[in-house]
Amino acid sequence: EVQLVESGGGLVQPGGSLRLSCAVSGFTFRDYYMDWVRQAPGKGLEWVGRIRNRANSYTTEYAASVKGRFTISRDDSKNSLYLQMNSLKIEDTSVYYCARGRAEPGTGGLDVWGQGTTVTVSS
Amino acid sequence: DIQMTQSPSTLSASVGDRGTITCRASQSIGSWLAWYQQKPGRAPKLLIYKASSLESGVPSRFSGSGSGTEFTLTISSLQPDDFAAYYCQQYNSYPLTFGQGTKVEIK
Numbered sequence: 121e122v123q124l125v126e127s128g129g130g131l132v133q134p135g136g137s138l139r140l141s142c143a144v145s146g147f148t149f150r151d152y153y154m155d156w157v158r159q160a161p162g163k164g165l166e167w168v169g170r171i172r173n174r175a176n177s178y179t180t181e182y183a184a185s186v187k188g189r190f191t192i193s194r195d196d197s198k199n200s201l202y203l204q205m206n207s208l209k210i211e212d213t214s215v216y217y218c219a220r221g222r223a224e225p226g227t228g229g230l231d232v233w234g235q236g237t238t239v240t241v242s243s
Numbered sequence: 244d245i246q247m248t249q250s251p252s253t254l255s256a257s258v259g260d261r262g263t264i265t266c267r268a269s270q271s272i273g274s275w276l277a278w279y280q281q282k283p284g285r286a287p288k289l290l291i292y293k294a295s296s297l298e299s300g301v302p303s304r305f306s307g308s309g310s311g312t313e314f315t316l317t318i319s320s321l322q323p324d325d326f327a328a329y330y331c332q333q334y335n336s337y338p339l340t341f342g343q344g345t346k347v348e349i350k
Contacts, residue, residue: 167332170339
């Protein structure tokens with residue numbers, strides 16, 4: 121069964137740091153791009169960033185709202201994706217989802233999602 | 244950045260009705276558009292990719308059309324399970340961007 125399981129969410133003070141993890145199973149993780157998407161309470165979806173696969177040199181892309189503060193990484197040997205969040209702001213409060221991106225020509229979209237992990241930034 | 248604008252924000256409809264949601268891009272994105280369904284407390288689910296390709300396992304009452312800057316998601320006959328939020332997303336260029344969402348509610 122294809123599965124993504126996020127962990128690491130919690131309550132953190134403004135200015136603090138948190139590292140989210142996403143454990144992957146059921147598919148060949150190293151072949152795929154992986155994304156983080158977040159959703160603030162009662163709001164819509166916001167794309168956070170992407171890390172490409174080894175064939176594409178593990179390059180990353182970020183939304184402007186998190187660039188310079190958040191870092192996406194992956195460990196293909198552990199089938200795991202990470203989101204390091206630094207200098208957290210109150211507006212970073214959201215449910216964070218990891219999702220699988222498809223890079224094959226003619227496809228696209230985020231076709232597998234985790235259940236989400238909640239990050240609350242508050243003093 | 245490419246801005247995605249959905250309309251309407253809320254669609255009130257009855258079971259059996261045809262439902263149509265529009266998504267407009269601030270610049271041309273070709274056919275690089277996906278549609279997602281999200282139910283409360285759940286992760287989004289991919290319905291349509293490349294503007295009109297139905298994701299495996301998605302009922303055929305869902306269809307997508309359009310290219311360039313204007314796109315449509317159509318539900319041919321709304322079923323009770325379809326009342327949810329729907330989002331479009333462009334993946335033509337970074338940063339990837341979502342529309343603000345459309346809530347489909349029971350009239």
